[in-house]
Amino acid sequence: MGGDIFPMMNGKTLQDIPFIFIGVDIGENIGAMGDGVLRYGDAVYLGTAKTNRAVPSMWRIGDDIAQRPTNAADYFETEGEQARKRFWHEFGHHVQQQYGVTNAAEYVSPVLEKKPLATLGNIKMKELAPSDYACINVREWFAENFSLYAMGRKDLLSKEFLNMMEGILK
Numbered sequence: 001m002g003g004d005i006f007p008m009m010n011g012k013t014l015q016d017i018p019f020i021f022i023g024v025d026i027g028e029n030i031g032a033m034g035d036g037v038l039r040y041g042d043a044v045y046l047g048t049a050k051t052n053r054a055v056p057s058m059w060r061i062g063d064d065i066a067q068r069p070t071n072a073a074d075y076f077e078t079e080g081e082q083a084r085k086r087f088w089h090e091f092g093h094h095v096q097q098q099y100g101v102t103n104a105a106e107y108v109s110p111v112l113e114k115k116p117l118a119t120l121g122n123i124k125m126k127e128l129a130p131s132d133y134a135c136i137n138v139r140e141w142f143a144e145n146f147s148l149y150a151m152g153r154k155d156l157l158s159k160e161f162l163n164m165m166e167g168i169l170k
Helices: 042-046 079-098 104-108 122-127 138-150 159-169
Strands: 020-023 031-034 037-040
Touching: 079 138, 138 159
Parallel strands: 020 037
Antiparallel strands: 031 037
16 A cells, blocks of 8 residues: 555555554444454445435534534445544544553553543533544544544544644644
8 A cells, every 4th residue: 555545644554554454243333443453344344334314414513412413424425435434433543542652551541541632521522522422432532533534524623633633643
């Protein structure tokens, strides 16, 4: 794989990033990420991992939260876009779990979970969430936002997340 996957990778390819991609059935889940291993469920391969929306969501931060989409995949129209979004969501878990980790203690308590994610607080996190799924916890908040960032949808992201990504990419 040559070239940029998306601009934030700063010239790196997937070969430069330490993770393993495995396609296995993981039950009801669409995808999972842990310990550098990305797994996709059969739904992605069979094309049944699409959203229930007839048209992509037009919701933005600041709109009525009751109208917020269930999942960030709801912002995308095609199954291909939705599958890519789910890949980047799971990869976002890898970034959140591994960024800044230099020892075993940081692996158990990742740097991003201590700061800056910990400073968000539950109320602020829910106000700044692009989807209901992002409200589950800080890990899902980061992964949902990361997936939208990777898919070029910065228009759906809070300034808090964009500032966080600037810090990560420095």
